[in-house]
Amino acid sequence: MKAGGALLEAEGLVRRYAMRRGLLGRAVEVRAVDGVSLKLERGRTLGLVGESGCGKSTTGRLVLGMETPDAGRVSFDGAVMPQPGSAAWRAMRARMQMVFQDPLGALDRRLPIATQVGEPLEIHGIGARSERAARVETLLRAVGLRSDQGARYPHELSGGQRQRAVLARALATDPALLVCDEPISALDVSIQAQVMNLLVDLQEQFGTAMLFVSHDLRAVRQVSHRVAVMYLGRIVEEGEPDGVLHEPAHPYSRALVSAIPHPGRAGQRIVLQGDPPNPADRPSGCAFHPRCPVATSLCARETPALKARPDGRLVACHVAHGEVSAGQGHARQEAA
Amino acid sequence: MMPLVRLTGLSVAFDGAPALRGIDLSVAKGEAVGLVGESGCGKSVTWLAALGLLPAKARITGSVMLDGQELIGAPAPVLERVRGGRIAMIFQDPSSSLNPVHRIGKQIMEALGLHRGMTGSNARAEAKRLLDLVGIPDAGRRLDAYPHELSGGQNQRVMIAIALAGQPELLVADEPTTALDVTIQAQILELLQSIRRQMGMALVLISHDLGVIAEACERVAVMYAGRIVEEAPVAQLFDAAAHPYTQGLIGALPPMDGPRRRLAAIPGGVPEPWAMPPGCGFAPRCQFRSAPCDAAIPGLMGLSDQHRAACIRVAPAAMPLERIPA
């Protein structure tokens, strides 16, 4: 293992899907991920936020090599990701694991929890049979489950306990990277807090790097060292969570932050006009321009590149970079 | 002032397992009340029971008074007039909502016919006005659209238009924004506020998100395991939550600024309906639990005029709710 440097590096990832509208409809191309680059350091967490359909989960699958990108490359621990399905890939997969939103769906209803937590050890042939039971017990304890709960079936556990079981299983192979795709979205508020605390504890204990996918900026701040905001398949802003949350530079991040429900906030928020974006019908230029309150005519023509401001914050916006002064928004321009 | 709706001792059991265990709650004319609590605590069942929408196997006791009229046990025609008429409900379950094979205009006009006897071009004009009101652009043409031709946020607006068709005095919105993205959630919350102002309608907003409720409501009731455990004006609840569960809910929200600390997570999970603790339902998760907590179910006690909480640690000398002069 190389010391220092990034554990995970993705460059220019593109993923297209063909989507057919209706039975006879022509297939249209959906660019789910449209040129995403990201870097994740060992033992750190990168939060990925954005509205549903913006390509967060697809990005997660691409960096794990569960899908092959149409363009771009992923390297893990300094080596290029092997072809999905190959033996080299399977060996590497033990070192990176995924945790999904729905813990019940991720678990097999017919098997006790402990069996499922031990499964990756068997699949990857880790440890002797006798050692595995002890390892499972340790894992259950690490995520805050009692060993008698290991004998239970998924439906006999609460939502939070199930997500703990999923985490224990993901940690079984001692992965260097954990991709958590909306791991708390399906849980109650009080349980969400338990799982967020657990993720932070586990990172401290095992030094696992995490890609934390969420649509909840507050949760992302709680667990991440950096945050990337996605819109229609691209990263539009990236920086320190507090910087992005307190002083968002991209107009979309600003709207996202101001949409966080918060006591005493009513009345001061930016309410975006228009519908959530449709990746099958990507607007020209800056994809956010139809909803952007400060869009200018340039925005509909030219796609802004993601680049650093003097303070290091990455932003993809003509106005934020001072290339043009703030406009009146696309909708008002059209009406005028 | 007489409340518009008053629930008293409302209880529901399914197959012998209690889901609601005595709900007392009033909603005044024009007031916005939020209902929060963990999944399964009975938020939806409360209003499904009040409107006679639970399956026959549900055992319902207690009282729901609408402007002096008892709804529990009321004959079906009475309930049918109330539902969608004086009280409208937007449901949590999206599949039970819009009919995918009918144009949205037709679905709004149906509600107009049912509750206001409107037909033909009158109904169509009113349907268009309602679509305008809920902020659907190009309303005249959108009347002929099918639900799948609209986005999730637009369909939620259509649901609200249908709910408004009967000019309700109370709108019960069950998690109206949970399935939506945050930027669309912000649009719908703003819409609900502006409609309430325009129509003087009361609102009961059910949500698991205290932030959403804080924004849209004047008063909050916090539910836990089939009971209301705290009730207060929004600002008081955030400044001075009295019940350990409410304190836990507020503490569990990740802060937006300040140093990153461990969240004050509430340990454990909710009790199963068939294994309710004998006393306070929150006791197994409560850090302040003591012997008296298990002896009897604590009732709601008044801390001040409008602030009540059901916990033995709360102002033990305060008068029980029943004896507070109206």
Ligand SMILES: Nc1ncnc2c1ncn2[C@@H]1O[C@H](COP(=O)(O)OP(=O)(O)OP(=O)(O)O)[C@@H](O)[C@H]1O
């Ligand atoms: N038709 C039914 N048959 C049996 N049990 C039911 C039925 N409907 C609801 N329950 C039970 O009643 C309790 C309260 O349910 P309710 O739907 O009111 O919860 P809720 O507070 O709205 O939760 P959520 O936040 O998940 O919507 C739960 O334990 C639930 O499983």
Ligand SMILES: Nc1ncnc2c1ncn2[C@@H]1O[C@H](COP(=O)(O)OP(=O)(O)O)[C@@H](O)[C@H]1O
């Ligand atoms: N296997 C697939 N086939 C076709 N379209 C897909 C597939 N996976 C994702 N998409 C589309 O790609 C876009 C991004 O999806 P996704 O990455 O799941 O978004 P997010 O996780 O941010 O909600 C969406 O429009 C989605 O419908």
Ligand code: SF4
């Ligand atoms: S100002 Fe222009 S470039 Fe910047 S977000 Fe708005 S539309 Fe995009």
Ligand code: SF4
């Ligand atoms: S009554 Fe007892 S157990 Fe219940 S909330 Fe109060 S202190 Fe906790």
Ligand SMILES: [Mg+2]
């Ligand atoms: Mg996703």
Ligand SMILES: [Mg+2]
């Ligand atoms: Mg519900």
